[in-house]
Amino acid sequence: xxxxxxxxxxxxxxxxxxxxxxxxxxxxxxxxxxxxxxxxxxxxxxxxxxxxxxxxxxxxxxxxxxxxxxxxxxxxxxxxxxxxxxxxxxxxxxxxxxxxxxxxxxxxxxxxxxxxxxxxxxxxxxxxxxxxxxxxxxxxxxxxxxxxxxxxxxxxxxxxxxxxxxxxxxxxxxxxxxxxxxxxxxxxxxxxxxxxxxxxxxxxx
Numbered sequence: 001x002x003x004x005x006x007x008x009x010x011x012x013x014x015x016x017x018x019x020x021x022x023x024x025x026x027x028x029x030x031x032x033x034x035x036x037x038x039x040x041x042x043x044x045x046x047x048x049x050x051x052x053x054x055x056x057x058x059x060x061x062x063x064x065x066x067x068x069x070x071x072x073x074x075x076x077x078x079x080x081x082x083x084x085x086x087x088x089x090x091x092x093x094x095x096x097x098x099x100x101x102x103x104x105x106x107x108x109x110x111x112x113x114x115x116x117x118x119x120x121x122x123x124x125x126x127x128x129x130x131x132x133x134x135x136x137x138x139x140x141x142x143x144x145x146x147x148x149x150x151x152x153x154x155x156x157x158x159x160x161x162x163x164x165x166x167x168x169x170x171x172x173x174x175x176x177x178x179x180x181x182x183x184x185x186x187x188x189x190x191x192x193x194x195x196x197x198x199x200x201x202x203x204x205x
Contacts, residue, residue, distance in 0.1 A: 157173035
């Protein structure tokens with residue numbers, strides 16, 4: 001039901017609960033909550049991100065970053081597929097069929113948004129955010145401004161989350177093709193492997 005609970009394993013009682021909005025079409029639901037500095041952050045499939053006090057569940061802020069809009073329930077889906085990412089005083093999140101947003105972690109104020117939809121995690125290094133979009137492009141976004149640095153040509157297959165090895169930005173396609181780009185976006189590597197990969201596969205490098 002997409003509700004958020006704090007549960008005590010000692011007393012076996014619910015300490016607090018945050019109730020979600022009822023959505024007519026729900027598949028993924030909310031993302032995994034992120035606990036950081038006595039706060040818990042959650043992204044939900046109503047297009048929102050919110051912050052709560054960990055101890056008692058008090059709402060610190062609530063921000064709609066991807067409005068549910070479309071001609072039908074399917075087009076209005078804003079599934080929370082990717083993990084919440086924080087870096088310094090910023091929180092980054094993007095919903096399926098929504099936008100990637102940078103928020104002030106203390107207030108929930110939107111600093112910038114960029115019109116790319118993600119179902120897998122982003123990768124942040126130096127001043128760039130790398131991500132694989134739901135329309136099968138690898139993108140590099142400026143972390144400070146949200147401006148697009150570069151985007152790859154559209155692939156025929158869904159891409160996994162990107163990773164960086166020796167200054168090469170890499171990602172697999174779901175049918176096992178490994179592609180690589182320079183940090184400036186030049187396509188320099190491509191090799192087919194005999195693999196069947198889920199788009200949300202995580203890699204250890």
